[in-house]
Amino acid sequence: MRIRGLSVKQYLDRLQGFHGRAAPGAVAGGFMVELAYRRLPQGRLCDAVSETWSCLPDAIQLLTPCTVGNGWLRIVDTGRFALVIYDKETGRGARVALDLDRLAAWPAVKTWALKLKPKAEQDETAILAELLKAETRLYKVEKVKVERSSLVKKKKIFTCPSCGESFRGLRRGKCSYCVGKASFYRVEEKS
Amino acid sequence: MRIRGLSVKQYLDRLQGFHGRAAPGAVAGGFMVELAYRRLPQGRLCDAVSETWSCLPDAIQLLTPCTVGNGWLRIVDTGRFALVIYDKETGRGARVALDLDRLAAWPAVKTWALKLKPKAEQDETAILAELLKAETRLYKVEKVKVERSSLVKKKKIFTCPSCGESFRGLRRGKCSYCVGKASFYRVEEKS
Numbered sequence: 001m002r003i004r005g006l007s008v009k010q011y012l013d014r015l016q017g018f019h020g021r022a023a024p025g026a027v028a029g030g031f032m033v034e035l036a037y038r039r040l041p042q043g044r045l046c047d048a049v050s051e052t053w054s055c056l057p058d059a060i061q062l063l064t065p066c067t068v069g070n071g072w073l074r075i076v077d078t079g080r081f082a083l084v085i086y087d088k089e090t091g092r093g094a095r096v097a098l099d100l101d102r103l104a105a106w107p108a109v110k111t112w113a114l115k116l117k118p119k120a121e122q123d124e125t126a127i128l129a130e131l132l133k134a135e136t137r138l139y140k141v142e143k144v145k146v147e148r149s150s151l152v153k154k155k156k157i158f159t160c161p162s163c164g165e166s167f168r169g170l171r172r173g174k175c176s177y178c179v180g181k182a183s184f185y186r187v188e189e190k191s
Numbered sequence: 192m193r194i195r196g197l198s199v200k201q202y203l204d205r206l207q208g209f210h211g212r213a214a215p216g217a218v219a220g221g222f223m224v225e226l227a228y229r230r231l232p233q234g235r236l237c238d239a240v241s242e243t244w245s246c247l248p249d250a251i252q253l254l255t256p257c258t259v260g261n262g263w264l265r266i267v268d269t270g271r272f273a274l275v276i277y278d279k280e281t282g283r284g285a286r287v288a289l290d291l292d293r294l295a296a297w298p299a300v301k302t303w304a305l306k307l308k309p310k311a312e313q314d315e316t317a318i319l320a321e322l323l324k325a326e327t328r329l330y331k332v333e334k335v336k337v338e339r340s341s342l343v344k345k346k347k348i349f350t351c352p353s354c355g356e357s358f359r360g361l362r363r364g365k366c367s368y369c370v371g372k373a374s375f376y377r378v379e380e381k382s
Contacts, residue, residue, distance in 0.1 A: 018252075019261050026260060049375065051368075052359065058260025061209075061252070068259050068266070069217060069249025070210050075259070075266075076375050078368040079346070079358035084376060095376065097356055114357055115348045143380035150375045155270070157306045165288055166305055167270035168243065177242075177269040184240065184267050184341045185275060185286065189334035 001135050003030040004037065004063040008132065011063075019058045024112055024127045029059025029083070031136045032096040036085040039094035039141060046093065048073045049084040049146070056083050074151055081113065084144060091146045099140040106130045109138060192326050194221040195228065195254040199323065202254075210249045215303055215318045220250025220274070222327045223287040227276040230285035230332060237284065239264045240275040240337070247274050265342055272304065275335060282337045290331040297321045300329060 003011045011030045012022045019026045040046060048066040050056040053075055057068060060083060066072035086093025103110040108126035111117055131138070155168045162178035169175065176182040194202045202221045203213045210217045231237060239257040241247040244266055248259065251274060257263035277284025294301040299317035302308055322329070346359045353369035360366065367373045 019258060020256055020263075023261070029260075051373075053259065053265075054262065054359070055260045058258050061258070061260070065211060067210060067249050067252070068244065069220075069246045069252070070214070071245065072211075076373050078366050078373045079360045080351075080354075080356045080366055080368070081358075082356065086376075092379070095378070100350065100355065100357060113348075114350075140381070142378045144376040144378055146376045147374075157304075159291065159305075160271075163271075164291065165271045165273065166291060167272075168245070169270045175269050175271055177271070182242075182267050182269045183338075185277075185335040185337045187286070187333045187335055188283070190331070 003034045006063075014062050015058070018062055019055070022128065023055055024109075024124065024131060025055025025081070026059050027128060027131050028081070028098070028138070029056045030063065031131075032056070032083055032139055033059050033063045033085070035096045035136050035139055035141055036083065036094040039143065040085060040087065045088045046072075046085050047088050047146075048086075049151070050075050051078040051080045051082040051084075051097075053077060054081075056081070059083075060085075076151070084146060086144070086146045091148055093144060093146060095142040095144045096139050097142075098138060102138050102140075106134055106138065109134070194225045197254075205253050206249070209253055210246070213319065214246055215300075215315065215322060216246025216272070217249050218319060218322050219272070219289070219329070220247045221254065222322075223247070223274055223330055224250050224254045224276070226287045226327050226330055226332055227274065227285040230334065231276060231278065236279045237263075237276050238279050238337075239277075240267050240342070241265075242267055242269040242271045242273040242275075242288075244268060245272075247272070250274075251276075267342070275337060277335070277337045282339055284335060284337060286333040286335045287330050288333075289329060293329050293331075297325055297329065300325070 015022045048060045061067045082097035084095045109130045112127045159166050160175040162174045167175040206213045239251045252258045273288035275286045300321045303318045350357050351366040353365045358366040
């Protein structure tokens, strides 16, 4: 079994370097990306969506040309453990998701995926062993068509009259930090 | 000038491999990450926030241990060209943002940052030359304290009664795809 041309060992090493460790979600993500590509026509430019912030974005960023910062990977947070890779031009592609119906034979993965025990009580070695043994068998694949217009909104650059910084947004006015919608920090000192 | 221990050339090569090219925003991001780290105490574990989806997340992912998938990098989309790197434990850190007041001497960067011309009419060679010459001089730095509680919401795993998939969310019920809030694709065929 190879993952996008890499041996599983090579993929786990790359995860270590980028993700920090071979976490179960990121390991699963490798098989999911491989499954998606098997359904895609070869030699086409693709975009990707991760339906979760957790782990899957890193599998996609390591195994495809799609990154968050280059805009080819988007996060649409349905919270489901699923990813979509699709042809940039036609929008047609594959959605790969963890399939609960297939988890009965994989008790450690099931405990992890449904969080049947607190994380500290889960057996990560057993989870990883099952994920690696199951390879691509835990996931379902759907042929999908992505509506690009639902993902990409045309934005312009404005200058916020409150903080004086430029921002990319849909309309003129204050930026979302200054209107209090994204106040995740307070300033202690300027320089 | 080094960027997190790399020569500028080494950083640009890494961008090529990960981001696809040395795009202006990602080049600027390298200097911004370097600036942030100069204000942080050494040897501490840090988290990061990018205030834009564009380019900066990749600079952060290449130059720090923080990635989208490992949860150490979060995107809080104010649309401003800014990033925050902060001590995981204390929440104290540095916010680095493009400073419009400093752009007068850098006309190509100004045209790019404020999109004074359509992208196709911008001179990317000139933008990159200015960004590389200006090094860290285009950005302001603020000492900030991040409110972690505003970034991290405690979620649980539920199973959606409509699609039958598990999802990480705040409450029981249908997932956001099935309630129509994240309907970015339609299924053409299941397998």
